[in-house]
């Protein structure tokens with residue numbers, strides 16, 4: 467794994483020395499928005515109107531951030547309108563690659579390029595930063611619209627509605643205040659909290675992250691006793707943002723990232739809730755446990771130097787959720 471410095475690849479692992487052993491996620495660099503008519507969105511520049519076949523989504527099936535985008539593409543009926551290419555689960559010295567295997571990685575189906583970094587360089591030959599997924603690519607302007615999943619899901623939520631006829635709203639006006647209240651804690655302590663626990667290189671950094679993580683899971687377990695979904699009576703983006711971490715929890719984070727005070731299946735409400743979300747039509751097809759388990763254990767040499775892939779418990783995501 468590494469990063470690009472002015473268009474040149476430099477192979478290095480996350481540097482936690484300057485941050486007291488803490489993992490700090492860097493901010494995404496491409497922040498434009500696809501909108502209904504191409505008007506500028508909340509950040510970046512305009513000129514990216516919704517159109518069928520124009521945009522392409524690069525993902526890793528292993529990655530929880532990319533997974534959000536895949537779920538929104540599916541639920542919002544965009545699967546015929548926005549193509550997808552998935553990287554290979556192994557992220558080693560070259561970062562994400564388009565090597566192919568027989569379990570879902572079919573290469574860069576748009577450009578036939580060998581590495582994910584080539585997509586970034588194609589957008590900007592002098593680009594600097596980490597080469598992350600997801601990436602939303604514009605085939606017309608030959609550039610990256612966005613590499614920030616929180617914003618890609620907002621675009622998918624509304625920009626294409628006139629083309630698809632799908633009016634489901636996962637960020638509805640009346641629940642926005644509650645969604646905006648819940649998202650930051652779920653992001654910081656849960657979505658990113660598992661990474662902060664797993665990538666910590668000091669005991670203090672780990673203790674701080676893992677305590678905040680399980681405190682937040684207890685908080686969510688409590689919330690689900692008061693209301694059916696995180697923000698109220700309907701499934702919103704807050705639920706999908708949490709789901710992609712929950713679905714990886716017992717398979718990866720519990721062991722590999724040392725998030726082992728409890729398992730997901732030990733939380734009665736959260737576990738039933740996670741199964742309900744998994745069973746929403748279309749969602750199970752976005753979950754690729756082979757890539758999830760393989761990616762983390764094989765790619766993070768500093769955590770698992772012998773690259774042994776664990777046997778893992780058999781967890782039945784299809785059992786009735788009873789909610």
Ligand SMILES: N[C@@H](CCC(=O)N[C@@H](CS)C(=O)NCC(=O)O)C(=O)O
Nearest residue numbers: 494529531596597598599613614615
């Ligand atoms: N802010 C980004 C974060 C995406 C991200 O960090 N993705 C990880 C995979 S789970 C990645 O590609 N990491 C590669 C790296 O950090 O070099 C988003 O939410 O879209």
